[in-house]
Amino acid sequence: MTTMTGGLPPPAPTPLFFRRGFRNLLAQGVYVGVTALVIFYVVQALGGREYGFGFLNQPAAFDVGNQWLINVDGTTNTRFTMYLVGIWATARVVMVTLLLSTVLGVAVGVARLSPNWLLSKMAMLFVEIFRNMPLFVQIVLWYAIVLFGLPQIQNALDLGDTFFLSNRGIAVPWPEPDGGLYGGPEWLTAVWAAAVAAAAVAAWFVRRRRQELERETGQPHYPNRWGIRLFAGGALVSFLALGLPLTIDVPVLSGTDYAEGLTLRPEFTALTLGLTIYTASFIAEIVRASIQALPKGQTEAANAIGLSGYQRLTLVILPQALRQMIPSVTNQYLNASKNSSLAYGVSYADLFFVANIIQNKIGHAVEVFALIIVTYMLMSLAISVVMNFLNSRLTLTRV
Amino acid sequence: MTEPVAGARKVVLPPHRVRAQRPLGTRAREWTRENLFPSPAQAVVTLLALAFATAIVALAVYLVLAAEWRVITVNRWLLFAGGFPQDQEWRLWVSVALVFPLIGAAFGLWASLGRRDLLFMALAAGFLFFLARHGDAGWASTVWVAGSLALFFAGYLVCRLVPREPGRARSIATWTAGGALALALPAVLAVLMAAGGARTNEFSGFMMNLILAPVGIAGGLLLAIPLAVGRASSLRAVSWTCTAYIELIRGAPLIGWLFVALFILEDVIAGDLIVRTMVVLAVFTSAYIAEYIRGGLQALPHGQTEAAQAVGLGRTRTLQLVVLPQALRISIPPIVGQAISLWKDTALISAILPLRELVGNSKAAIAQPEFIENRIEVYVFAAVLFWIVAFVMSRVSQRMERSLGIGER
Known part of the structure; x- marks a missing residue:
């Protein structure tokens, strides 16, 4: 059957060089070779240094200010302990920033779409001004304003005898554990905290149960309302039953500082203020875009069934816009967490600042940088995990 | 045709034209009612917003008038060009x-x-x-x-x-x-x-920001295209290394990479600190832009590649003629966003590096005993300069989005 008459001649075998598999292999081989060369060169260039993480276990011999709830002495503790103090400082700023910037950002984003001309223009100005200014300059500017614009502590700006603004920081009232009316031990506060947690868990289950009932019967069972009632009632009743085991301490000036209450230091204030406003201006744009992306029929339908403006926003518009905005907001959270390193500009002792001190004292720049990048990556990972969990809870899986 | 012919149909203007023809006073009153006082609740909001706006404007006017701007005019050269x-x-x-x-x-x-x-x-x-x-x-x-x-x-x-x-x-x-x-x-x-x-070490002041940002963006764009294509590649070795590179760079904040430029890169890249800074800015930007381009590549329907192969284009030609032009077009707005972001980020170069861009020279201006009281003025001025450029860039990006018809079809 080898005699073929007519038709095409049998195709000549493709030369090796033009075969796809061979070319892929060749390309990868060349690529790996070049990459290996580059890595080899970098390793070679950095080879002259001494390596090892032992320096982290030696005494730090420097102090870190702006600690809160902890008081770690830098002269006796190791460098690694002081680095952990820095991480705690970063975590504080990031948590406060994410919370406040979300609230502010949603408020400004919604105001941007308000039918009220003045309100919407003010929201627009807020976004345009703060989004286009370098965050670093903003933080430095806030710091200058707090340090040099606010009065001396002796004649601090007094807001109703509870808040005090001075160039030593912003003093605010703060709850302190207390034995309560019956003069019990201080751990009554912890008992109350446990009661509040129990009330929260109970409220969660009641809410779930009522949601199920609502779904089964089609009748309203007000899950959110009952959940909040149970939580607030539980917290209040236990608070009263334990004899008010908590007092709110109002700041009192003693000498050149405030004795009670909580003083937000200028560094923390400037950093948090700058980060919050900057992040909020981006979140506001995301909120606006995701609300505008909703079909107009949603607003019209809400109007048609007679919802008020507030109900329309909270029951119809925001829940749907939330799904749209979570990925972008997550990105902004990640940016904000990394931007907290600009604390360096106001000498707020965050993890980058502490790491930089360590590097200045002992060198080991490569190891210090490895520490920095691993910390930031873990922080980003934590934020992503939480936000992805939220996203998966909110995404509609069933129609 | 000036005289209306008897029996001819009367011209009926559309409602907005009718409204537009009424006297200005009526229109202004109506606009105010519709946009500021449509309901009692809105009226309260308006009044509160008005009080807030008035307070802020008054404070700003007071501050501008009370401020001493001589620190800017005297240090003009320092702020703009410094050691040039x-x-x-x-x-x-x-x-x-x-x-x-x-x-x-x-x-x-x-x-x-x-x-x-x-x-x-x-x-x-x-x-x-x-x-x-x-x-x-x-x-x-x-x-x-x-x-x-x-x-x-x-x-x-x-x-x-x-x-x-x-x-x-x-x-x-x-x-x-x-x-x-x-x-x-x-x-x-x-x-x-x-x-x-x-010489490069004489670059300083605002001029340095204006040079470093475009260098970072141009270099970042050039690096980002192969990175994005590499990450999407089917060749494992290529896509894994590109992914690792992108995630590593995005893992640390820019200030951390400037730390690298100062303390680590001196052994790897010869040259001035400013050259190393340029490299770091380009590398940093490339990782972000590569992610945007990858987004553009993923947004492209697979039919485009199939159609290109159906008309007989090879893999390289498909990428060059069909895939990349469309993917780049989709990713222009976020790339401009990244450019704005880098522009603002050039403000933190002086924070850690011994280079003196605008913020660094602002610190130098305040360090003069004569102007030690004027730091707020100097930082406000720096913020305004940065703001002008960033604002123009953001406007350009909005225009481009519209004129390229992105998001429409």
Whole structure:
């Protein structure tokens, strides 16, 4: 059957060089070779240094200010302990920033779409001004304003005898554990905290149960309302039953500082203020875009069934816009967490600042940088995990 | 046709035309009621907002009047050019005069200047003239500013003559302008440095921001395209290393990478610190831009690749002629966003590096005993300078989004 008459001649075998598999292999081989060369060169260039993480276990011999709830002495503790103090400082700023910037950002984003001309223009100005200014300059500017614009502590700006603004920081009232009316031990506060947690868990289950009932019967069972009632009632009743085991301490000036209450230091204030406003201006744009992306029929339908403006926003518009905005907001959270390193500009002792001190004292720049990048990556990972969990809870899986 | 013919139909104007014909007072009253006081609740909101706005405006006016701006006018050179040799000032002005008409041409080709843009530009020009007139430089800088602005408008007007419809004239104009824009950066560097000009370690002040940001963006874009294609590649070795690179770079904040430029890269890359900073900015930006381009690649329907293969294009040609042009077009807005972000990030170079860009020189200005009280003024001025450029860039990106028809089909 080898005699073929007519038709095409049998195709000549493709030369090796033009075969796809061979070319892929060749390309990868060349690529790996070049990459290996580059890595080899970098390793070679950095080879002259001494390596090892032992320096982290030696005494730090420097102090870190702006600690809160902890008081770690830098002269006796190791460098690694002081680095952990820095991480705690970063975590504080990031948590406060994410919370406040979300609230502010949603408020400004919604105001941007308000039918009220003045309100919407003010929201627009807020976004345009703060989004286009370098965050670093903003933080430095806030710091200058707090340090040099606010009065001396002796004649601090007094807001109703509870808040005090001075160039030593912003003093605010703060709850302190207390034995309560019956003069019990201080751990009554912890008992109350446990009661509040129990009330929260109970409220969660009641809410779930009522949601199920609502779904089964089609009748309203007000899950959110009952959940909040149970939580607030539980917290209040236990608070009263334990004899008010908590007092709110109002700041009192003693000498050149405030004795009670909580003083937000200028560094923390400037950093948090700058980060919050900057992040909020981006979140506001995301909120606006995701609300505008909703079909107009949603607003019209809400109007048609007679919802008020507030109900329309909270029951119809925001829940749907939330799904749209979570990925972008997550990105902004990640940016904000990394931007907290600009604390360096106001000498707020965050993890980058502490790491930089360590590097200045002992060198080991490569190891210090490895520490920095691993910390930031873990922080980003934590934020992503939480936000992805939220996203998966909110995404509609069933129609 | 002036007299209405008897029996002819009366012309009925649409409602908005009827409303527009009423006297101004009525319209203003109606607008106020609709937009500010539609309901009692809204009226309260309006009044509260008005009180808040008034307080802020009053505070701002008071601060501007109470502030002492002499610190800016005296330190004008320090803030704008710092350590740049003073006798080479003409090199700076020639660079400005080189770049302004190109920006004007870009506006003329891809956007148009509306009434608001002109108002904004008039304000910015007034600000520039004010700066140029105060201080010690005499009339020379005023003439340079006026000339540069004239060149901007010349570039704009010439490019407005180019027809908007795709055609031979337009494609010639676009390619010329695009090429000139691409060459602008090397040209400016040549003007600044060639034949006895400044050395790289003499770059300083606002000028340094204006040079570092474009270098970072251009370098980042050039690095990002192969990175994005590499990450999407089917070759495992390539896609894994590209992914690792991108995630590593995005893992640490820019200030951390500047730390690397200062303490680690000195052993790896020879050259001035400013060269290492440029490399770090480009590498940092490339990771972010690569992710945006990857987004563009993923947004492209797979049918595009299949269609290209069906008409017999090879893999390289498919990428070059079909996939990349469309993916890049989709990712232009976020890339401009990244450019704005990098522009703002150049403000933190002086925070850690011994380089003196605008913020660093602001610190130097405050360090003078005479101006130690004026730090707020100096930082406000720096913030305003950064803001102007970033605002213009964000406007350009919005225009581009609209004129490229992204998000529409």
